[in-house]
Amino acid sequence: MTPPASRATAATCAFCQIARGEAAADLVLEDQHALAFLDHRPLFPGHCLLIPRAHHETLAELPPALVAPLFASARLLARAVERALHADGSFVALNNRVSQSVPHLHVHVVPRRFKDGLRGFFWPRQRYPDRRAALDTQAAIVAAVEEIRSGQ
Numbered sequence: 535m536t537p538p539a540s541r542a543t544a545a546t547c548a549f550c551q552i553a554r555g556e557a558a559a560d561l562v563l564e565d566q567h568a569l570a571f572l573d574h575r576p577l578f579p580g581h582c583l584l585i586p587r588a589h590h591e592t593l594a595e596l597p598p599a600l601v602a603p604l605f606a607s608a609r610l611l612a613r614a615v616e617r618a619l620h621a622d623g624s625f626v627a628l629n630n631r632v633s634q635s636v637p638h639l640h641v642h643v644v645p646r647r648f649k650d651g652l653r654g655f656f657w658p659r660q661r662y663p664d665r666r667a668a669l670d671t672q673a674a675i676v677a678a679v680e681e682i683r684s685g686q
Contacts, residue, residue: 542637544589549638553587560668562675563611567603570611570643572672575659577644577652579671580619584608584641591637592630604641611643614678619671621645625652 544550551557552571559571562582570584586604590596596604612624625644631637646652662668 542589547589547638548636549583549585549640550589553585560672562672563607563614563679565603565607567600568607570607572662572668572675573642575661577659578619578646578650579662579667580615580621580645580675582611582615582643582675584611584643586639590639591634592639593628594630596639608641608643610679610682611675613682614675615643615645617682618674618678619645622647 542548542550548557552559553569561569561571563570563584566587568584568586570582573581573583584604584607586596586600588600590600608626612626615621616624623646625646626641627644628639628641634640662671
């Protein structure tokens with residue numbers, strides 16, 4: 535299957551622009567291989583996107599040497615989101631091309647609560663009610679990442 539001609543390159547990719555610091559995002563985790571930020575239309579507050587810094591469209595295209603570091607970051611982020619938001623658990627997922635709104639590999643980390651109303655894979659998404667709510671959520675997750683990294 536040939537991907538559509540409109541697929542982004544590293545130069546035009548919205549997530550690469552965030553990784554290069556050319557576009558704004560509410561960062562919650564950074565390391566040499568990956569970074570994570572709040573989704574601007576979260577399923578629930580605290581919904582984050584984790585991306586490799588380098589442009590790779592799908593998991594299959596991610597170099598083997600980056601798989602373990604990316605998923606170590608996903609594991610850390612899932613723990614931090616649960617801790618920061620007092621969630622019962624988390625949903626961790628990624629899409630390959632289909633349903634990928636940005637053609638750059640990204641892992642969704644979503645806080646979950648029992649009886650939170652999510653059913654199947656067709657979920658309503660919404661913006662944060664205001665900028666303060668997004669920044670408070672960002673700060674809580676950043677603090678939890680640091681606590682977990684420091685062994686607390």
